[in-house]
Amino acid sequence: MDEMIKQDCYYEPLPASNSKADQSNNETNEGPSSHHHLNKYALAGAILASTNSILLGYDIGVMSGAVIFIREDFKISSIQVEILVGCLNVCSLIGSLASGKISDMIGRRYTIMIAAATFLIGALVMGLAPSYTFLMFGRVIAGIGVGFSLMVSPVYVAELSPDLTRGFLTSLPEVFISCGILLGYVSNYALSSLPIGVNWRVMLGLAALPAVFVALGVLAMPESPRWLIMQGRHEEAKQVLVRTSENKASGNDAVIYYSPQVFKEAGVQGEKQLFGVTIIMGIAKTCFVFVSALVLDKFGRRPMLLLGSLGMAVSLFGLGLGCTFLQNSDEKPTWAISLCVIAVCATVSFFSIGLGPTTWVYSSEIFPMRLRAQGTSLAISVNRLISGIVSMSFLTVSEEITFGGMFFVLAGVMVVATIFFYYFLPETKGKSLEEIEALFEDELH
Numbered sequence: 217m218d219e220m221i222k223q224d225c226y227y228e229p230l231p232a233s234n235s236k237a238d239q240s241n242n243e244t245n246e247g248p249s250s251h252h253h254l255n256k257y258a259l260a261g262a263i264l265a266s267t268n269s270i271l272l273g274y275d276i277g278v279m280s281g282a283v284i285f286i287r288e289d290f291k292i293s294s295i296q297v298e299i300l301v302g303c304l305n306v307c308s309l310i311g312s313l314a315s316g317k318i319s320d321m322i323g324r325r326y327t328i329m330i331a332a333a334t335f336l337i338g339a340l341v342m343g344l345a346p347s348y349t350f351l352m353f354g355r356v357i358a359g360i361g362v363g364f365s366l367m368v369s370p371v372y373v374a375e376l377s378p379d380l381t382r383g384f385l386t387s388l389p390e391v392f393i394s395c396g397i398l399l400g401y402v403s404n405y406a407l408s409s410l411p412i413g414v415n416w417r418v419m420l421g422l423a424a425l426p427a428v429f430v431a432l433g434v435l436a437m438p439e440s441p442r443w444l445i446m447q448g449r450h451e452e453a454k455q456v457l458v459r460t461s462e463n464k465a466s467g468n469d470a471v472i473y474y475s476p477q478v479f480k481e482a483g484v485q486g487e488k489q490l491f492g493v494t495i496i497m498g499i500a501k502t503c504f505v506f507v508s509a510l511v512l513d514k515f516g517r518r519p520m521l522l523l524g525s526l527g528m529a530v531s532l533f534g535l536g537l538g539c540t541f542l543q544n545s546d547e548k549p550t551w552a553i554s555l556c557v558i559a560v561c562a563t564v565s566f567f568s569i570g571l572g573p574t575t576w577v578y579s580s581e582i583f584p585m586r587l588r589a590q591g592t593s594l595a596i597s598v599n600r601l602i603s604g605i606v607s608m609s610f611l612t613v614s615e616e617i618t619f620g621g622m623f624f625v626l627a628g629v630m631v632v633a634t635i636f637f638y639y640f641l642p643e644t645k646g647k648s649l650e651e652i653e654a655l656f657e658d659e660l661h
Contacts, residue, residue: 255378255381255459257438257459258376258377258378258381258385258459259385260436261372261373261376261437261438262373262376262377262385262386262388263388264430264433264434264436264437265324265328265368265369265372265373265376265389265437266369266373266388266389266391266392267392267426267429267430267433268328268331268332268365268368268369268389268392268430269365269366269369269388269389269390269392269393269396270392270393270395270396270399270426271331271332271335271339271358271361271362271365271396271423271426271427271430272362272365272366272393272396273392273393273394273395273396273397273398273399273400274396274397274399274400274403274422274423274426275304275358275362275396275400275423276393276396276397276400277396277397277398277399277400277401277403277404277494277498278399278400278401278403278404278419278420278422278423279301279304279400279420280400280401280404280476280494281400281401281403281404281405281408281419281476281491281494282404282415282416282419282420283297283300283301283416284476285408285412285413285415285416286300286348286351286416288412289412289413289416290347290348290351292348294611294612294615295612296348297611298607298608298609298610298611298612299352299608300348300351300352300355301607301608302603302604302605302606302607302608302609303352303355303356303359303604303608304355304356304358304359304362304604305359305362305600305601305603305604305607305608306359306600306601306604306605306608307355307356307358307359307360307363308359308360308362308363308366308596308600308604309363309597309600309601309604310359310360310363311331311334311359311360311361311362311363311364311365311366311367312363312364312366312367312593312596312597312600313363313593313594313597314363314364314593315327315330315331315363315364315367315368315589315593316367316589316590316591316592316593316594317589317590317593318330318364319367319368319371319443319589320443320446320589320590323439323440323443324368324371324372324375324439324440324443324589325372325434325437325438325439325440326434327364327368328364328365328368328369328372328430328434328437329430329431329434330361330364331361331362331364331365331368331430332361332365332427332428332430332431332434333361333427333431334357334358334360334361334364335357335358335361335362335365335423335427336361336424336427336428336431337357337358337361338354338355338356338357338358338359338360338361339354339358339420339421339422339423339424339427340354340421340424341353341354341357341358342354342355342358342417342420342421342423343417343418343420343421343422343423343424344417344421345417354420358423361427362600363596363597363600366389366596366599366600367589367592367593367596368589369389369576370386370389370576370577370579370580370592371440371580371588371589371592372440373385373386373388373389373580374386374577374580374581374588374649375440375441375442375443375580375588375649376438376440376441376456381513382513382577382581383509383512383513383517383577383645384509384510384512384513386573386576386577386580386581387505387508387509387512387572387573387574387576387577388509389576390505390509390568390572390573390575390576391502391505391506391509391573393505393572394498394501394502394505394506394568394572395502396426397498397501397502398495398498398499398501398502400419400498401491401494401495401497401498402495402498403419403422404419404491404494405491405492405494405495407419408491438456438459439452439456440456441453441454441456441457442585442588442649444456446585446586465599465602465603465606465629465633476490476491476494478535478539478556478560478619479493479494479556479557479560481539481542481543481619493557496557496561497560497561497564500561500564500565501561501564501565501567501568502568503565504564504565504566504568504569505568505569505572505573507569508520508524508568508569508570508572508573509573512573512574512577512645513645513646515645516643516645517574517577517578517641517643517644517645518637518641518642518643520569520570520573520574521570521571521574521637521641522570522634522637522638523566523569523570524566524567524568524569524570524571524572524574525566525570525571525630525633525634525637526566526630526634527562527565527566527569527570528563528566528567528570528571528627528630529627529628529630529631529634530562530627531559531560531562531563531566532559532563532623532624532626532627532630533623533624533627534555534558534559534562535555535556535559535560535563535620535623536619536620536621536622536623536624536627537555537620538552538553538555538556538559538620539556539618539619539620539623540618540620540621540624541620542556543618543619543620575599577644578641578644579591579592579595579596580592581644581649581652582644582652582656583653584653585649585650585653588649610622642655642656
């Protein structure tokens with residue numbers, strides 16, 4: 217029954233040609249976008265699910281500015297700042313690990329609702345926090361919600377999407393993360409002039425608004441057809457598949473979380489100027505991740521990933537060079553400041569071209585159906601753990617080896633990552649999830 221549903225409703229009919237090889241060659245040369253249109257039903261479901269990712273993006277962006285005022289309001293140390301910033305990533309481990317099993321039990325839709333509701337509670341606690349302890353409590357709750365969201369959104373979108381547009385649709389969570397980061401930067405700039413104690417609370421509390429929207433939007437979303445198949449609900453799965461078929465560790469978190477400190481170290485002075493530069497960075501990141509999402513199904517996962525990771529390595533090296541020069545110079549030459557600003561924008565842009573969207577696409581594609589939710593859960597957990605370690609140690613390590621030294625280390629990490637991607641990651645463009653499963657089984661045998 218499962219196979220019949222996949223063949224009848226999911227796989228797309230072959231165009232009039234002599235063989236499958238002809239179709240494959242056409243897709244390779246022209247790209248899916250040249251003769252396929254986005255299915256509106258699948259697109260709507262992907263957008264609603266991906267909206268959850270705005271929550272993480274907004275927190276990353278807004279916390280970069282809010283923490284400046286929190287530190288002044290609560291008189292906390294650098295170590296406490298690192299713990300406050302990084303604990304959301306670490307606590308998201310709880311949500312990402314739990315969400316795999318939970319989404320297999322209750323479905324992808326309701327798991328998305330749990331993610332939004334949990335983050336909503338966390339945002340309200342943070343916005344109303346009377347002390348550092350309460351603020352940390354809110355961060356823990358919000359982190360659990362983020363963990364749920366990061367796991368379930370790409371899995372849901374991958375299971376809902378047609379083969380030839382899955383790369384674009386599955387990369388939408390990263391697009392929404394970037395949009396959320398930009399909104400956070402704009403919020404920092406717009407609200408920084410409010411009184412201390414009010415500004416950062418409003419900044420953090422505003423995150424409750426998209427959480428409410430996501431929770432309500434779930435009601436309009438279809439359930440994942442592959443989850444329905446796993447539950448034996450074949451007729452419901454068939455109805456969804458008919459509507460969605462097309463028969464017509466990188467160092468990025470450190471750069472974003474601590475971007476005001478990095479720009480300040482580079483010689484940019486004044487809170488408004490610092491937040492203004494971060495908005496420029498946010499615009500660059502958002503534009504490039506959207507472009508990457510649009511071309512991911514045309515050029516493939518591997519080329520975009522290799523371009524992005526290699527570009528990050530070069531950009532981080534340039535950032536380290538600029539920071540090192542400025543730290544060892546009594547003067548602050550314009551060219552060195554410009555180099556740092558350009559290098560930061562280039563780093564987040566190359567991240568948005570490669571690692572940003574492709575991480576979610578790959579992690580939702582490569583696991584077999586019976587283990588997809590739990591496998592993706594584990595992958596996201598590792599991602600969040602490393603992000604938490606980087607976020608919670610960045611300032612301390614930088615004080616020991618300087619900002620420049622830290623960025624040189626991250627550049628080295630990206631060089632190693634690029635080599636790994638080149639030798640071990642196969643191309644999955646245009647393949648169904650079942651074909652990708654068979655591809656990895658062949659590699660094992």
